[in-house]
Amino acid sequence: MSIQTKTVKAKTVAIVGGGCAGWSLAARVDQLSANTVTLYLKEETNPSHNWGFWQMPWLSDALSKKRAMWNSWQIITDEGIVTHHSRNHAYCSITSDDWFDWCQKRFHSAATTTEIIRLPVTNTDKNMLMTSNHKKRYDLIYDSRPPKAxxxxxxxxxxxxxxxxxxxxxxxxAAVLMDFRVSQENGIHFMYVLGYDQYTALVESTFFSTSPHREEVYDEAIRDYLSRIYNVTSFEIVKSEKGIIPMGDVRPKDQNPFLYSIGSNAGAIRPSSGYAFSFIQKQITQFLDRQTKPTNPHKKHDLMMDLIFLEVLKSHPEKAQRLFFKLARALNGDSFARFLSGEANIKDYFLVINSMPKWLFINQAVRVIIEKWKRIAKWA
Ligand SMILES: Cc1cc2nc3c(=O)[nH]c(=O)nc-3n(C[C@H](O)[C@H](O)[C@H](O)COP(=O)(O)OP(=O)(O)OC[C@H]3O[C@@H](n4cnc5c(N)ncnc54)[C@H](O)[C@@H]3O)c2cc1C
Structure with a gap:
């Protein structure tokens, strides 16, 4: 048995991991043209949570399962409020439970023979997967285990x-994507508020910094925000969600070249925003349509711009809300949605670059390029 590296044609296929990428690919097994597809699942501990994304052509399945959508969204800072509207690219939210249910139904009703192994993969050797009680070779293995950062x-x-x-x-x-009217003591901090109706909302305390906080920090921030901004002091908690998303370069923990990384393991998380759902669907659609191996779904220049932006945020966290405000103010709803979904056109890029303070970014760009050169020189 051998793994083909250019075009993907395999009789036996394995998918490792049942997160967003693993299940999203599993839902489309019939497009893999395999005889059997085996999904390896590790026991999940994460409760259901929400994925936000902008309506885009490759997301029609997700759109049909959405929980809610907003044709307007806001970025709120001390300087003012930017409100965007878009008819073409609404901001949508889907629950992971609804998405996984849909994926599971598709997987189980596929024409391809499917199988689930409810054991974590403990090791790999070329095209062999090992668990605590068996080992098996596959023609092709998609690996969605989380990467290292x-x-x-x-x-x-x-x-x-x-x-x-x-x-x-x-x-x-209107969804509130960023509300900076919160304490900035513990890092770049904003609230994300999705109002499902006038009485129900997801209120999320979000930080950008190099280490996570104690749970009380987020809880207190949410309570304080609700009391100050909405005059709400008592409420019922329906459910909660939490996460830690790396913003920047990641690489697979398992460097076995026989594995095809997918999802966050293949760089699908957009470094500057942490958005991944849309990019995972885009990545899967691209490699299935082209019948090629999975690739990073982001454009090279988007990644470069993100890297520079993140360096600016790291070295000047106090400027974060001003930068997000300027960026949002320079774009309209459609261009903002396109930019954050990796679909910006030349005019969008011009508006983005023009909205940023030039010297700050040129300075960081030079540093990023020097760092890259240093790394290349070290490897050479
Ligand atoms: C609470 C929360 C909210 C989020 N909100 C958004 C949002 O609004 N919009 C957005 O775009 N993104 C959002 N994200 C980010 C996005 O959900 C993740 O980046 C995305 O789920 C990554 O998917 P993945 O399949 O690549 O990785 P994961 O979802 O991490 O899946 C990896 C899977 O591999 C499995 N695994 C690990 N080790 C093994 C092993 N040895 N054997 C077998 N399986 C293994 C794990 O159990 C897991 O199921 C959010 C994340 C969280 C946690």
Missing amino acids: DKNILLQHFKGLEIKTSIPVFNSK
């Missing part, structure tokens, strides 16, 4: 509460 990489870490209030306070017409 550099030590002092910027992290997006957050806790969100879905709450119900007894009084109508939330705006279900």
